[in-house]
Amino acid sequence: MSNAMLEVRHLRLVRAIAEEGGATRAASRLHLTQSAVSHQLAELEGRLGVALFTRVRRQLVLTAAGERLVEAARTMLGDLARLERELHRAGTRKREVLRLVVECFTSYHWLPPIVARIADEHPHVEVRIVTEATREPVAALLRGQIELALVSSPVRDRELVSTPLFEDEWTVIMAPSHRLASRPHVTAKELGAETLFAHDAPRSDVERLRELIAAERATMPRVVLVPLTDALVELVAAGLGVAIVSRWAIAPWERRGEIVTRRFTREGLAERWSAVYRRDAEPRLPLARLTELLADATFAAPSRRKVSGGRR
Structure with missing residues (x-):
């Protein structure tokens, strides 16, 4: 067990429970099981020695201590994201790696022309496939193991940008x-x-x-x-x-x-396919551009209909 009583995952946990109003919706947002959310909350409250939520009419309501922690979590998570962006901008431009995966499938026949365009427009970026994330790409995004995923599963997380591609x-x-x-x-x-x-x-x-x-x-x-x-x-x-x-x-x-x-x-x-990527990785990687190229590539076949609508 870590010596630190509070970890980044704890901050994300209490923020999600507070904003979603309960463990079930928070679990969906964090891509965890409800039992895992409940276990992690109980572990955190045990570490801190204080209750963060009380149950009122089937909802988890913040205690005074919980309100303080959620307010601090929002500030600290925002500061952490800004710090990461600033550190990347402050450093010399180095070769970046953009890791991606397709949910469920290991078919990448559409990828070579996209890699060629990215290499031409952004020569400092290397595109890699992370097949280990095929089964749970959204969880891999949230863990920072990849930067972009093509998924047909619904995504609900403010840390991710989701752009509809095609049906x-x-x-x-x-x-x-x-x-x-x-x-x-x-x-x-x-x-x-x-x-x-x-x-x-x-x-x-x-x-x-x-x-x-x-x-x-x-x-x-x-x-x-x-x-x-x-x-x-x-x-x-x-x-x-x-x-x-x-x-x-x-x-x-x-x-x-x-x-x-x-x-x-x-x-x-x-089914509807979308490109999903980490919001905090956007300043250093051409993720929006890659999404545009994906939409053009996947719409090339007549059997598929491009989806209108912007990112969210």
Whole structure:
């Protein structure tokens, strides 16, 4: 255990609980479980020897000590962000690293032309892929392990900038010779009879799939986890099973005719992709410019619709 009674994570914790009004919404904002938020709060109150919140009508309300700490947290976190920016500006310009990742997928066919543009416009910036953050990119952003992520999961955190990029949909991919390739769409019941290759998807996607299958009273397919998108597509192309993926992620294989895509359910399942980056990294890295290039690149395919609206 650290000798310090207060750490930066504690300041972010109490600020989130105070601004969200409870542990559940704070957990969503911090990308933690509710039990983790409650445990960390209890640990902090134990360290300080004072209650920071009281429960009133299912809400956590600040005590006098809690109000003092939240006020100090807002000031200190703001000062810390400003200090980081000032230190970067004060130092000599050095080579910077911009780390990025795509949620769920390891498909980066769209990246080389973007890297080339960034290298031309910002020669001091090196773009790197951090595949270890594929499963939980937003948490990796908040931990400072990456600077930008492409995500389809909702993001609610004031420390992050989120810019809508494009709309896509879940699609079932299969070999051209697959028995379902002649269908205009695949139902949940038909999916239940297949081997389903899948990435370790976000919990929200898994729950969405389970709800659809339950609504049709279908059975869950046999799921085989495959961490790499290339490997997943090759298994599908070999006729060993099917997969549900975002269509943009497998566009090169579809264009080459190695696989075919079919809508999942008659209505289809839409999703919205956004670029998310750390607000405090913006002064030293061309994150807004990279987001512009991403929007242009991902909108290149006719099956996807660019999303209007600014950053938030």
